[in-house]
Every structure is written in structure tokens, then in C-alpha cells.
Amino acid sequence: MDDILLPDIQTAGGPHEVVEEKNNSSRRSGLSLAVGQSIPTNCHPVTPETKPLSHLEVSQKLKDLLGYTLEVKQSEIPHKDAGKGVFIDGEADVGTVIAFYPGVVYSPAHYRYIPGYPRIDAQNSYLITRYDGTIINAQPWGIGGESRVIWNGSGVSEPMPNVEGTDKGSDKIWKMLSKPLDGTGAIKGEILERRNPLALAHYANHPARDMIPNVMVCPYDFPLTEKDMRTYIPNISFGDGEEVKMRRFGSFWFKSWKSGSAGSNIPILKSLVLVATRSLCDEELYLNYRLSNSKQRPSWYTPVDEEEDRRRWS
Known part of the structure; x- marks a missing residue:
């Protein structure tokens, strides 16, 4: 992607270093040295210059x-709710x-900050859960954008309409045990490429009856030490990125008091990718949603494999 988007600047340190040198030179201008004042340090990351290409x-x-x-584009699934x-x-x-x-990545420790909690899926169909309980909210990402920007999940903290008297018994229990929290300002902005053509997995539909999925979901832990690739990973973590140990009891998550960690010390960003399960050519992508069979499922949902759905949520 660098070959596509970054200007053709031939320097020893590459285009990223050019931007940094420009920034440093502005902080050490001759005028500031002459008057004995220093220009305040810019605490925000510098967005590198890119080619003026559209999405x-x-x-x-x-x-x-x-x-x-x-x-x-418009889905080929023959159902009125198929959408795009x-x-x-x-x-x-x-x-x-x-x-x-x-989108925005939430660990189980931050579930209460997800917009609309506890009924986070009531008005948001762009949510997905990893096996480790991590939830990714793709709604604020939308279709992407037309530039490389400092993105902080804008729109993720917008409150959902609250309809009086619609709380079910389970929702009341959730709110008693874990009150929804306001996450405004808790997301650190990152320089992300909003023109990423592959950041569209949230538009993959569940196959209709007699259709077979052609992609599968795969969790991927992106090492944050790979600085040159970071801008092309279309995710940001909610909170400061610090790992909080959690344990699951039924449908609830609680902080674990167990100390120590056997995992790697390399900081990671938990994400998801779609992988082709067969050769693909000019066709729509279909992903088995594997919705829980313990809850009422939408009318358009036809299980691909009931046993697989049962294992997913057991």
C-alpha cells in the first residue's frame, strides 16, 4: 500500500523521516532561537503526506x-432485508x-462502554465477537473515507435512543450488575488509512438457504511493533490498550484476581480478517454468522450447520 499511496520521495530515511525532519525544523526555527522562545511541542501524531488519490x-x-x-453494492441474496x-x-x-x-475494539473489561449497552445489537448490525470475548464495532467506520487521518472512532460514543419501558428482565439484570458507562474521550486517535479498500468485512452477508459460505472469520493479533504497517490496520482499541484479566461466568464477565501472565510481552491489537475458503472470482462474499440458537434469530437467518452454531455458543 505504501507503493500506492506515498509520494515518490527518494531519501535515506524514507518519506516518514522527511515529515519528521520538517516538523523538527519548524520547532527549531531561526526566529525562535533569536527571541529566546521555543515553539510548543506538537503532542499529536503527524499525518504523512500521501498521494491525492480517491478511494x-x-x-x-x-x-x-x-x-x-x-x-x-446491493446484495444478491433474495431477501428484502439483505441490504448491501x-x-x-x-x-x-x-x-x-x-x-x-x-472499527473500535472492546475487551470484555470495556463492554459497558459500547454504545447502546446492554442491548448493543438493537440498532447496530456491525458487531462481531472473537472467541476470546473481544468485540469489534464497525459501525463508526462505515464505508471508509477519502484520506489518511487521525481517527478516534468518531461517532462511537453517540448515545442510542432510549425507549421507556422496553427493558426486558434480562436487560434489567444486566444494568443492575453492570451500569452502562460513557466512553467519551477514552479512545486515543491513531493515524489510519481510511481509503483501505479491504476494510469492508462488516458488509459480508450471511448466506441464504442452499448457499454455501465462501469466507471464514479468523482472529489476528497485529503486533504494534510493526510501525510501518499500523496505518493500514483499520482498528483502534478502546481505553489505553492495557490488558485486563477477565473471567467468564455464564453470560457475565468479571475481573480476575489471578496474577501473572504466560503470554508475550509484545503489545498487540486484536483484530479479525476474512479468509477465502475456496477460490473466488467476481462474486459476493458470504460469511456464516453462527448466531446463537438460544435466542430468537431474525427471519432471514438460515443455519448453515446447527451443530456448529451450538458449539460456538456452548
Whole structure:
């Protein structure tokens, strides 16, 4: 993606270093030295200069490079609630990473900050859960954007309409045990490429009856030590990124008092990708949602494998 978006500047340190040098030179201007004053240090990350390409142009160039890209258009599923779907434009082999699931990442310790909690899915169909309990909210990402910006999940803290008298018994229990919290200002902005053509996994639809999924979800832990790649990972973590040990009891998560960690000390960003389960060519992507069979499922949902759904939520 750097080959597509970064200007063709030939320097020993690369384009990122050029931006940093410009920033340093502005802080040490001759005028500031002459008057004995220093210009305040800029605490915000500097967004590197990129080529003035539109989202569509970046998408086409990525297709020229990889052999495929993604586009969002009306789904081919024959159901009135199908809405839009995501399609692969080009060809990809089985096992290829097709798409990233973008948005704000919430650990179980931060569930109460998810907009609409506890009924977070009441007005948001762009949520997904990893096996470790991490939830990704793709709603604020939407279709992406037209530039590289400092993104802080704008829109994620907007309150959901509260309808009086609609709380069910289970919702009242949730609110008694864990009160919803306001997460305004708790997300640190990161420089992200909003023109990422592959950050569209949240538009993948569940297959209709007699249709077979052609992609599967795969958790991916992105090492934050890979600085050059960070801008292309379309996710940000809620909170300061510090890992809080949690244990699950039924439907509830509680802080664990167990000390020590056997995991790696390398900081990571928990994300999800879609991987092709067969060769793909100019077609819509279908993902098995595996909705819980213990709750009422929407009318459009046809289980691909009931036993698999049962194992997912057991």
C-alpha cells in the first residue's frame, strides 16, 4: 500500500523521516532561537503526506497489484432485508486474506462502554465477537473515507435512543450488575488509512438457504511493533490498550484476581480478517454468522450447520 499511496520521495530515511525532519525544523526555527522562545511541542501524531488519490483510485491500483479488490453494492441474496453486500472484484486463491473487520475494539473489561449497552445489537448490525470475548464495532467506520487521518472512532460514543419501558428482565439484570458507562474521550486517535479498500468485512452477508459460505472469520493479533504497517490496520482499541484479566461466568464477565501472565510481552491489537475458503472470482462474499440458537434469530437467518452454531455458543 505504501507503493500506492506515498509520494515518490527518494531519501535515506524514507518519506516518514522527511515529515519528521520538517516538523523538527519548524520547532527549531531561526526566529525562535533569536527571541529566546521555543515553539510548543506538537503532542499529536503527524499525518504523512500521501498521494491525492480517491478511494476508488486506490481500490483500482490495489487490484492491479494483488489481482483483486473489494466493492460494496446491493446484495444478491433474495431477501428484502439483505441490504448491501461486499463483493470481490477479481480473483483470489483459497486461504487468501480477503478483508479486514474495521472499527473500535472492546475487551470484555470495556463492554459497558459500547454504545447502546446492554442491548448493543438493537440498532447496530456491525458487531462481531472473537472467541476470546473481544468485540469489534464497525459501525463508526462505515464505508471508509477519502484520506489518511487521525481517527478516534468518531461517532462511537453517540448515545442510542432510549425507549421507556422496553427493558426486558434480562436487560434489567444486566444494568443492575453492570451500569452502562460513557466512553467519551477514552479512545486515543491513531493515524489510519481510511481509503483501505479491504476494510469492508462488516458488509459480508450471511448466506441464504442452499448457499454455501465462501469466507471464514479468523482472529489476528497485529503486533504494534510493526510501525510501518499500523496505518493500514483499520482498528483502534478502546481505553489505553492495557490488558485486563477477565473471567467468564455464564453470560457475565468479571475481573480476575489471578496474577501473572504466560503470554508475550509484545503489545498487540486484536483484530479479525476474512479468509477465502475456496477460490473466488467476481462474486459476493458470504460469511456464516453462527448466531446463537438460544435466542430468537431474525427471519432471514438460515443455519448453515446447527451443530456448529451450538458449539460456538456452548
